[in-house]
Amino acid sequence: MSEPGPAADAGLSPSATTPVLAPAHARRLLAEMLLVRRFEERAAECYTEGRIRGFLHLGVGQEATAVGGTAALEPEDRLVAAYREHAHALLRGVPPAVVMAEMFGRSAGCCRGRGGSMHLIDAQRRFYGGYAIVGGGMPLAVGLALADRLEQRPHVTACFFGDGAVAEGAFHECLNLAALWRLPVLFFCENNLYAMGTALGRHQAMPLIHRKAAGYGIEGMVVDGMDVLAVEAATRLAVELVRGTGMPVLIEARTYRFRAHSMYDPDRYRDKDEVARWKTRDPLVTFPRRLRDWGLLDDESLRELDAAATAAVEQAVAEAEASPPEPAAELFRDLVGEPIRQPAGALS
Numbered sequence: 001m002s003e004p005g006p007a008a009d010a011g012l013s014p015s016a017t018t019p020v021l022a023p024a025h026a027r028r029l030l031a032e033m034l035l036v037r038r039f040e041e042r043a044a045e046c047y048t049e050g051r052i053r054g055f056l057h058l059g060v061g062q063e064a065t066a067v068g069g070t071a072a073l074e075p076e077d078r079l080v081a082a083y084r085e086h087a088h089a090l091l092r093g094v095p096p097a098v099v100m101a102e103m104f105g106r107s108a109g110c111c112r113g114r115g116g117s118m119h120l121i122d123a124q125r126r127f128y129g130g131y132a133i134v135g136g137g138m139p140l141a142v143g144l145a146l147a148d149r150l151e152q153r154p155h156v157t158a159c160f161f162g163d164g165a166v167a168e169g170a171f172h173e174c175l176n177l178a179a180l181w182r183l184p185v186l187f188f189c190e191n192n193l194y195a196m197g198t199a200l201g202r203h204q205a206m207p208l209i210h211r212k213a214a215g216y217g218i219e220g221m222v223v224d225g226m227d228v229l230a231v232e233a234a235t236r237l238a239v240e241l242v243r244g245t246g247m248p249v250l251i252e253a254r255t256y257r258f259r260a261h262s263m264y265d266p267d268r269y270r271d272k273d274e275v276a277r278w279k280t281r282d283p284l285v286t287f288p289r290r291l292r293d294w295g296l297l298d299d300e301s302l303r304e305l306d307a308a309a310t311a312a313v314e315q316a317v318a319e320a321e322a323s324p325p326e327p328a329a330e331l332f333r334d335l336v337g338e339p340i341r342q343p344a345g346a347l348s
């Protein structure tokens with residue numbers, strides 16, 4: 001995507017080469033990235049304090065990919081994510097307090113505290129999880145899209161997964177079936193270059209992930225995942241293609257996680273200089289800077305947006321803290337079905 005015009009026209013006047021970036025839209029993208037970043041920073045603190053237990057995977061650094069990738073979806077479109085999915089849940093409209101309560105293990109959580117950080121789900125908001133198994137969400141996305149195709153519904157299913165999932169059989173099976181059956185899936189690879197401690201080049205013979213689309217006869221695109229506008233533009237194009245042709249599309253967004261894989265990971269497999277280099281591309285720094293250059297943001301508005309994000313997260317923590325755990329009597333709810341009644345004498 002070419003850049004909007006110079007500050008003189010504040011990005012407001014359209015021309016052949018300067019797409020319009022509406023100020024309200026720019027602020028929305030920035031507000032969303034701030035909410036996700038502040039939410040995850042606070043979650044890390046809560047984890048250290050022992051208020052969140054189990055696993056916690058943060059996507060700090062990857063906000064532009066999640067925000068740009070979801071901005072192009074319609075509210076009715078479906079989203080399946082992997083386990084680094086706080087951003088995706090929030091961006092599909094799951095309230096921050098509900099996500100935080102889930103991570104606190106409280107009854108106000110979207111799974112009543114049973115799932116935790118890796119298993120968020122809210123199907124009513126078209127957010128279908130949250131999968132701890134690498135590549136595990138992909139067959140589900142294909143199934144959702146198959147149902148939409150059979151029922152002739154116009155929705156797109158966006159399936160987010162990491163570069164690690166590309167090494168799984170499920171990736172290839174799902175791209176193959178979705179292409180063969182012409183299913184409306186947007187396969188969205190959040191390529192942060194690492195699968196736990198394994199660098200992409202150590203598990204992929206051909207590491208240009210978007211090119212793997214050719215093997216299934218579908219479109220593949222690559223985009224700078226640190227640039228929220230580029231990600232949104234690419235995703236918009238891809239979603240239009242999926243909706244217009246009914247065929248799946250694969251997007252690879254190149255991004256980077258600034259923090260370790262999980263709260264347990266000592267992060268010894270990456271060169272500190274590499275991390276520092278990627279941090280200079282922090283979308284929470286570069287996007288506000290561009291908006292300032294284009295006259296769409298001043299320091300005070302940035303402070304206000306940031307304060308609003310921080311306040312929303314504090315409110316979420318307070319509400320999560322105030323929510324009780326599930327009563328013991330509910331422990332088996334949603335876990336065990338009704339006992340199957342055997343015909344008398346069947347097993348004897």
Ligand SMILES: Cc1ncc(C[n+]2csc(CCOP(=O)(O)OP(=O)(O)O)c2C)c(N)n1
Pocket residue numbers: 082084132133134135161162163164165166192194195196261
């Ligand atoms: C099928 C399967 N194999 C291995 C694991 C262990 N595991 C957990 S996270 C992970 C790395 C996945 O990396 P990627 O898909 O790139 O996602 P990222 O952590 O970078 O967001 C692995 C191998 C798992 N959860 N599931």
Ligand SMILES: [Mg+2]
Pocket residue numbers: 162163164190191192193194195196
């Ligand atoms: Mg990865």
